[in-house]
Each structure stands twice: as C-alpha cells, then as structure tokens.
Amino acid sequence: MNKSLIEQLQGGLVVSCQAFDYEPFYGADFMAKMAVSAKLGEAAAIRASWPENIRAIKKEVDLPVFGINKIMPKTYDKLRDVIITPTLESARAVAEAGADIVAVDCTLRQGRTPQAVLDLLQEYKTHLNVLIMAEISTAEEGEIAAEGGADILSTTIAGYTPYSRHLEEPDYQLIEELCALTSLPINAEGRFHHPDQVVKAFQLGAWTVTVGSAITRPHCITREFTQAIARLKEQEKITE
Numbered sequence: 001m002n003k004s005l006i007e008q009l010q011g012g013l014v015v016s017c018q019a020f021d022y023e024p025f026y027g028a029d030f031m032a033k034m035a036v037s038a039k040l041g042e043a044a045a046i047r048a049s050w051p052e053n054i055r056a057i058k059k060e061v062d063l064p065v066f067g068i069n070k071i072m073p074k075t076y077d078k079l080r081d082v083i084i085t086p087t088l089e090s091a092r093a094v095a096e097a098g099a100d101i102v103a104v105d106c107t108l109r110q111g112r113t114p115q116a117v118l119d120l121l122q123e124y125k126t127h128l129n130v131l132i133m134a135e136i137s138t139a140e141e142g143e144i145a146a147e148g149g150a151d152i153l154s155t156t157i158a159g160y161t162p163y164s165r166h167l168e169e170p171d172y173q174l175i176e177e178l179c180a181l182t183s184l185p186i187n188a189e190g191r192f193h194h195p196d197q198v199v200k201a202f203q204l205g206a207w208t209v210t211v212g213s214a215i216t217r218p219h220c221i222t223r224e225f226t227q228a229i230a231r232l233k234e235q236e237k238i239t240e
C-alpha cells in the first residue's frame with residue numbers, strides 16, 4: 001500500500017470537480033480551472049470523473065487525484081444504478097489517465113451479492129497499481145469492502161441506495177460505524193455544505209472529507225440562497 005499518500009492526505013479537504021453534459025461547467029477545461037481554484041484554496045486533493053478530465057487536471061495542478069469513471073446508462077435511476085467505475089476496464093482508464101486513487105461503487109445494489117463485491121475488489125486489486133477506495137452506503141457494505149482488501153472506505157453513496165439512511169445532512173452515524181469496525185482510512189463524502197460539518201466529520205475520525213456541490217456546482221449554491229428567500233416569503237405570507 002502507498003502509505004505515504006495515505007499519510008499525506010490525512011486531515012485534508014478533497015474537492016470534487018464534476019459536471020455532467022447538461023451542466024454549464026461541463027468539459028475538461030472547466031474542470032481543470034475548478035481544480036486550480038481548489039488548489040488556491042489549499043485543498044489537499046481533487047476528485048474527478050472520466051479520463052479526459054483527470055488528464056486535464058493533472059496537467060494544471062500537482063495534487064493527488066481521486067479518479068472515478070462514471071458509466072451512465074441511457075436512463076439513470078440514482079437510487080438503483082451502479083455507475084461509479086463499474087468495470088475493470090473503466091478503472092484502468094482512469095488509472096492510466098493519472099488517478100492516484102481509484103474509487104469504485106461497492107454497494108449491494110442491482111442484486112450484487114457480498115461475494116460479487118469481494119470478487120470485484122480482488123480483480124481491481126490484482127490488475128491495478130493504485131489505491132482502491134470502496135464507495136459504500138452502509139456499515140455492512142463497509143465491512144465487506146474491508147474484507148475484500150479495499151485500501152480506503154468512503155461514505156459517498158450513503159443516502160443514494162434504496163436501503164441506506166436518507167438524510168439532508170452528511171451521514172455522521174456511518175462515519176462513526178466505519179471507524180469502529182476498521183482501522184482503514186475513512187473518507188467522509190456526501191451533502192457537506194458548511195465548514196463546521198467538515199470539522200465534525202474529522203472529530204468523528206474521518207481521514208479526509210470530500211466536498212463537491214457546495215464548492216464546484218454554482219447552480220446548487222445559488223439555489224441554497226434562492227430557497228432561503230423563498231422560505232422567507234412563505235413565512236411572511238403565513239404571518240400576514
């Protein structure tokens with residue numbers, strides 16, 4: 001295992017720079033600029049999807065990259081579909097593009113058995129010379145991934161499987177559960193909107209915290225403000 005990278009990233013903020021083709025910042029140039037901004041803000045690492053974006057980011061910033069390769073089905077069901085680096089081929093493509101860590105969906109969705117996840121991890125570990133981060137949604141999935149030889153566990157998919165806790169906030173309970181069951185590094189990810197939430201995750205034992213939408217999706221940030229205004233207007237109507 002690449003111990004020094006794990007040590008280097010301990011306590012650091014990972015900034016996820018991602019945009020789909022229906023978002024205004026879609027494209028490798030935009031993603032690279034987002035990564036430069038994250039570096040200016042002293043992020044420890046970048047999370048990015050697809051080989052072309054990872055290549056562009058690696059050219060612009062000298063930070064470690066958590067690479068994923070989202071393979072989208074024609075119609076995408078966020079709760080049910082496994083899209084994050086689902087095949088060895090997809091993982092190899094992001095590793096070859098320069099990802100230092102490859103993140104992989106290790107949930108038990110789509111009829112996957114624990115043995116199927118163990119086999120998947122073994123395949124990735126055997127063929128790729130990078131750290132593998134298992135993205136999970138429950139403690140049970142974390143336990144399977146740890147047994148399967150994952151180098152890092154991540155709470156990325158908590159709240160996005162039919163059977164995990166659906167919360168507005170980050171899943172702090174899952175961070176605690178994972179820290180109790182393994183000594184592997186735990187990346188906390190999903191629905192972090194404020195710096196104090198990031199601090200709380202570190203206090204609970206997280207190794208790194210990844211923030212995406214609250215930093216790199218301007219339309220989501222804008223909506224937080226406009227929704228606050230809408231709530232105020234609603235309140236005013238009630239008290240009139």
Ligand SMILES: CC(=O)N[C@H](C=O)[C@@H](O)[C@H](O)[C@H](O)COP(=O)(O)O
Binds near residue numbers: 157
């Ligand atoms: C569940 C899933 O597919 N999450 C994706 C994983 O890459 C991204 O859409 C998230 O933006 C990322 O995990 C960061 O989370 P947040 O944007 O909440 O800070």
